[in-house]
Amino acid sequence: MTQHVTAALPADAPSDAAARREWWRDAVIYQVYPRSFADGDGDGMGDLPGITARLPYLQRLGVDAVWLSPFYLSPQADAGYDVADYRAVDPMFGTLPDADDLVREAHALGLRVIVDVVPNHCSDQHKWFARALREGPGSPWRERFHFRPGKGADGSEPPNDWESVFGGPAWTRVADGDWYLHLFAPEQPDFNWQHPAVHEEFRSVLRFWLDLGVDGFRIDVAHGLIKAAGLPDIGHGEQVKLLGKQAVPYFDQDGVHEIYREWRQILDAYEGERAAVAEAWTPTVERSALYIRPDELHQAFNFEYLTTGWDAAALRAVIDRSLDAMNAVHAPATWVLSNHDVVRHSTRLADGDAARGLRRARAATLLMLALPGSAYLYQGEELGLPEVTELPDEVRQDPAFFRTRGQDGTRDGCRVPLPWSGERAPFGFGPVEGGPSWLPQPDSWRDLSVAAQEGDPGSTLEFYRRALAARREHPALGGGRHLEWLDAPDGVLSFRRTTPGGTLVCTVNLTAEAVTIPTPGTVLLSSAELDPGAAEVSVPADSAVWWAA
Numbered sequence: 001m002t003q004h005v006t007a008a009l010p011a012d013a014p015s016d017a018a019a020r021r022e023w024w025r026d027a028v029i030y031q032v033y034p035r036s037f038a039d040g041d042g043d044g045m046g047d048l049p050g051i052t053a054r055l056p057y058l059q060r061l062g063v064d065a066v067w068l069s070p071f072y073l074s075p076q077a078d079a080g081y082d083v084a085d086y087r088a089v090d091p092m093f094g095t096l097p098d099a100d101d102l103v104r105e106a107h108a109l110g111l112r113v114i115v116d117v118v119p120n121h122c123s124d125q126h127k128w129f130a131r132a133l134r135e136g137p138g139s140p141w142r143e144r145f146h147f148r149p150g151k152g153a154d155g156s157e158p159p160n161d162w163e164s165v166f167g168g169p170a171w172t173r174v175a176d177g178d179w180y181l182h183l184f185a186p187e188q189p190d191f192n193w194q195h196p197a198v199h200e201e202f203r204s205v206l207r208f209w210l211d212l213g214v215d216g217f218r219i220d221v222a223h224g225l226i227k228a229a230g231l232p233d234i235g236h237g238e239q240v241k242l243l244g245k246q247a248v249p250y251f252d253q254d255g256v257h258e259i260y261r262e263w264r265q266i267l268d269a270y271e272g273e274r275a276a277v278a279e280a281w282t283p284t285v286e287r288s289a290l291y292i293r294p295d296e297l298h299q300a301f302n303f304e305y306l307t308t309g310w311d312a313a314a315l316r317a318v319i320d321r322s323l324d325a326m327n328a329v330h331a332p333a334t335w336v337l338s339n340h341d342v343v344r345h346s347t348r349l350a351d352g353d354a355a356r357g358l359r360r361a362r363a364a365t366l367l368m369l370a371l372p373g374s375a376y377l378y379q380g381e382e383l384g385l386p387e388v389t390e391l392p393d394e395v396r397q398d399p400a401f402f403r404t405r406g407q408d409g410t411r412d413g414c415r416v417p418l419p420w421s422g423e424r425a426p427f428g429f430g431p432v433e434g435g436p437s438w439l440p441q442p443d444s445w446r447d448l449s450v451a452a453q454e455g456d457p458g459s460t461l462e463f464y465r466r467a468l469a470a471r472r473e474h475p476a477l478g479g480g481r482h483l484e485w486l487d488a489p490d491g492v493l494s495f496r497r498t499t500p501g502g503t504l505v506c507t508v509n510l511t512a513e514a515v516t517i518p519t520p521g522t523v524l525l526s527s528a529e530l531d532p533g534a535a536e537v538s539v540p541a542d543s544a545v546w547w548a549a
């Protein structure tokens with residue numbers, strides 16, 4: 001039997017037992033996208049009271065924490081990732097007391113709450129930017145952003161060749177002739193993090209939400225805050241293709257780490273293990289690990305895992321590299337399959353066949369939840385929701401869709417409001433049957449609603465509930481830091497997880513055929529129906545099994 005054990009920790013590393021006191025090390029964190037989770041007031045847009053009312057659902061689901069995407073005052077040029085006031089709740093989502101209620105209610109139910117913080121850029125309606133515009137070239141307020149004169153005799157060309165992540169140039173010219181940098185939409189001017197006032201402001205924003213009681217932050221575009229000195233040209237025409245693969249002078253600059261050291265001190269000064277997770281799209285998991293060195297943040301999203309296809313060798317490789325890289329800095333690995341920026345994984349993994357996509361999605365969930373570390377779920381994956389691929393252009397809101405002339409319309413399709421119950425849209429998303437929802441739901445979601453799945457043992461919802469309940473009970477699910485690969489047929493992954501509290505084997509058949517293997521133990525949970533024999537078991541195509549061993 002061949003085995004691979006991921007790199008051992010140095011002898012002075014904290015023990016598993018000590019690590020388990022740090023809740024974020026193996027937490028299952030559920031992303032709530034406030035626009036689309038639950039609409040309390042019937043205006044077609046999700047809101048904070050809607051979320052609060054549904055917190056018991058999340059407690060029952062069995063997650064440990066909730067991450068809320070932005071609900072701050074915003075003109076919504078990028079669905080709230082364009083913040084006009086970091087200390088105010090947008091009226092469309094509710095009020096500050098509503099946020100306070102949400103956090104209190106979550107804590108009463110034993111759920112932690114982390115909120116998004118958006119430090120790379122603000123809204124063009126933010127008062128600093130408004131003032132910078134008003135005061136004109138040379139104003140000290142312009143130094144809080146990246147204002148530059150243009151190139152060319154009349155300054156009519158952008159200061160450099162950087163492109164916006166959403167397509168088009170990363171610079172916009174204002175009426176007085178200056179240009180300003182926006183790595184995302186023109187309505188999202190980038191802050192200049194070389195300016196002390198920006199540091200001071202965000203220290204204060206963090207404290208504001210920590211004082212309100214949040215358990216931590218998800219840091220938006222954590223890799224973007226520092227730009228290479230002199231803002232050098234890249235000399236490449238399709239920069240979006242480089243992102244996450246190759247170094248660019250506006251992302252993942254070493255200077256960002258000083259900011260997170262500063263922030264860690266703030267988090268540590270509060271009681272209750274406040275934690276932060278970096279949204280850092282870096283070229284490698286090794287670069288991501290730098291964000292979670294002991295004096296920086298607690299977690300970083302593992303986008304290399306998210307972008308790995310349904311391929312046994314590739315998944316095994318990314319799992320090994322992730323564990324090695326994260327263990328080397330004593331940080332937990334994190335795993336994620338979906339979020340509000342990517343095609344839902346039941347569709348991504350489908351290869352054009354929705355039933356296959358759902359089978360694989362369920363298997364992928366068991367794989368993810370068996371790995372050492374923390375896992376992120378995106379709202380609706382527990383219902384097996386597919387991507388909505390047929391939204392009419394006129395209802396789309398994603399700025400990326402418009403800036404790329406529709407080539408990149410992928411982000412609205414994963415943001416369609418959740419179906420909760422009932423026969424007619426919006427399927428309980430809002431209080432009124434037949435009432436509005438900001439994006440239309442497909443009719444077929446009637447059968448995918450929470451109410452439709454509740455109590456049906458074959459449903460994806462009940463499958464998630466069983467998986468998360470087992471994860472709470474079994475320390476080898478999520479706990480520890482290592483795994484041991486076991487011999488398995490081609491296209492099958494099999495690994496053992498051993499922690500002081502118990503041992504577990506996870507088998508994933510990524511092939512299109514059932515595979516017969518020696519029975520590794522007693523079935524704890526399987527993603528497809530299974531009929532295990534005493535000596536051998538046939539594991540169906542595209543399915544996964546947890547075995548108590």
Ligand code: GLC
Nearest residue numbers: 078081118184220221340341
């Ligand atoms: C992050 C968010 C994304 C947003 C972008 C700009 O990638 O996840 O939704 O558009 O940052 O803030």
